Amino acid sequence: MKIKCPVCDKYADWSDNPSRPFCSQRCRNVDLGNWFDEDYRVAGEYVPDPEQNQPEQNSH
């Protein structure tokens, strides 16, 4: 089963996808980023994504 990511409109597998309804943790973060902007890495939920090039977290 495929789902359409609401963030980037890519299709992704539904099963075995901890980031659903998003295609990846990155897109999930993009969505959450609306509120978590800088500190969007949720402990315990980070899933490495090879396509992802995460910037180092800025500390103020």
Ligand SMILES: [Zn+2]
């Ligand atoms: Zn996506």
